[in-house]
Amino acid sequence: MKKFFSKVYVAFIFLFLYAPIAVLLVFSFNNSKSRAVWHGFTLKWYGELFRDEAIINAFITTLLVATLAAIIATLLGTLAAIGFKNMRKGPRKFYMQVNNIPMLNPEIVTGVSLMLLFVYCGRVLGGMELSFTTLLLAHVTFNVPYVILNVMPKLQQMDGHLYEAALDLGCKPVQAFFKVVLHEIMPGIVSGFIMAFTLSFDDFVISYFTSGAKSQTLSIIIYAMTRKRISPKINALSSIMFITVFVLLLIVNLRQNKEKNASKSKRKGMLRS
DSSP: OHHHHHHHHHHHHHHHHHHHHHHHHHHTTBSSSOSSSOOOBOOHHHHHHHHOHHHHHHHHHHHHHHHHHHHHHHHHHHHHHHHHHTSOHHHHHHHHHHHHHHHHSOHHHHHHHHHHHHHHHHHHHSSOOSSHHHHHHHHHHHHHHHHHHHHHHHHHHSOTHHHHHHHHTTOOHHHHIIIIIHHHHHHHHHHHHHHHHHHHHHOOHHHHHHOOTTOOOHHHHHHHHHTSSOOHHHHHHHHHHHHHHHHHHHHHHHHHHHHHHHHHHHHHHHHHO
16 A cells, blocks of 8 residues: 555656646647637647747857857866866865855856846946856856766776876877876766756746846746736747757766666676676
């Protein structure tokens, strides 16, 4: 009976979490503006969505910011993780704790603080205002800690003597880094990039405070549309965003499971030998 009720409880929790999303997906194909009555299947809301210039511009901005922020954050986060790894245990532990603060900090605090920083810098430097640049800098800022957390485990798993062996075999330091170290930590770098892209693509709070009037993302456009009469185009847009993020997270999870299985098989092979 305990197993039965536990399964029912888990099913109820998943139903509570995903039923609204399922309704949103279904009614994005509803041949009516009604949000409660089904009037037949249609794709017209998706057609109107892709004909909406404001939404298309917001999508391009979101995609561009997410891609650039993920690339820059991956580069900075990877270099920072390598620097942390080469530190002594005490300083490394301190900097890792500092790295965790932005992830534990409420997004609204991060967004407001970055906005105040950009406004202050604009007044000091002159001519600088909230724009695409500030939006990109904000996304890079909150993405770097996640990249570090993805790369650090791979650095810790890597045999430290591999780099030295490459140097002994004639590789220059730069060659040893790219051929040995970078190859070993590449799975963590890829996972960090995908996570950074997902978080950036899906962000609203920080984007709301750091974007200008000409650099609004999809999440901001959706928020502005919900303040008026809700259009079924929001259902279609939200469905596309959900499916995009879901696919990316699925790729990350499958990759992590594949790496775990590979590491387990290596350990079993070593034990057998």
